[in-house]
Amino acid sequence: MTTRLSVVVPVRDEARRLRTTLDGLIDALARLRHPAEIVVVDNDSTDDSAAVALSYRDTAVPVRLLSCVTPGKGAAVRTGVLATSDEYVGFCDADLATDVSAFPPMLAQLDAGVNAVIGSRAHRDSKIAAHHGITRRTGASLFRFATRQLVPGIADTQCGFKFFDRATAEAAFRPLRTQGFAFDVEVLARVQRAGALLAEIPVTWTDVPGSTFNPVRDGYDSFASLARIRAVLANEAAARPHRTPSTPGVLDRTTPELARGALRSA
Structure with a gap:
């Protein structure tokens, strides 16, 4: 189904808790009547945040990874929002x-x-x-x-x-x-x-x-x-x-x- 909602998650060195966050988001979004996607924006992390996001394949809610090398949460969220085209878009924090x-x-x-x-x-x-x-x-x-x-x-x-x-x-x-x-x-x-x-x-x-x-x-x-x-x-x-x-x-x-x-x- 065509995605109607994009959820941007900015991350910087969040490998330790990102899996818990993605699991929670996937479970919640899969229950909605709006088809959704999760867009993880890696803000130049030095840990395995990107690898964690990439490990989510064939999930009930699609997860895709973007990179933002410009430091700052605002830069990361902007990168994610402007990389989407769905009817609704927004963001939540990596700590959920x-x-x-x-x-x-x-x-x-x-x-x-x-x-x-x-x-x-x-x-x-x-x-x-x-x-x-x-x-x-x-x-x-x-x-x-x-x-x-x-x-x-x-x-x-x-x-x-x-x-x-x-x-x-x-x-x-x-x-x-x-x-x-x-x-x-x-x-x-x-x-x-x-x-x-x-x-x-x-x-x-x-x-x-x-x-x-x-x-x-x-x-x-x-x-x-x-x-x-x-x-x-x-x-x-x-x-x-x-x-x-x-x-x-x-x-x-x-x-x-x-x-x-x-x-x-x-």
Whole structure:
């Protein structure tokens, strides 16, 4: 059957847990009524991540491997998204911290006409098991505060579970400039500026040890990236002085019926 959903998984030195992640994704995606594929993007790993991905042949859900030598999670996800042509595309993290139970409600929203669906740990119905230290929690709070002007109305920009219809994915990822961990902010800002309808859905999220995110090094880079994103978007807006700004829509919905109601009232 023709694939309708592509799930991009960026990996860098994830050989130890990639097999568990792929097994979980294959099991979950095979149960959906949307034919799907998994696209593993190896971000210049020094371990056997690529070999693990290549070992998945003739599985219930196809797994293919791409290479991205440009360092950064944003660069890897962009490579994967733009290498697909399916109706829906998005990404999840290699640690599968967001439970696969988020796939059915995500697809229900996209089928209902929502353009972008993102998992939100800040959603009142989310179930979170986190073990971050005080330094990382404080940094995350400050980062959320710093993103408010760039992506108003979005409570959680950094949850690694985001999916889009094809047109919205192209609008967000083709001009993407941010290559590091803050790329989500630029993606969401571009989604909003395109006038897309976006829904935040609750997730079950578990902090999985072994993240490649370094709170000091990557935290500093992420804050610096916000200034660059702001400048890039401002320059692009200045180059289109006669364009009428789009008004983004952000839904707090979990069912397609509610999404349709919001679309009718928009």
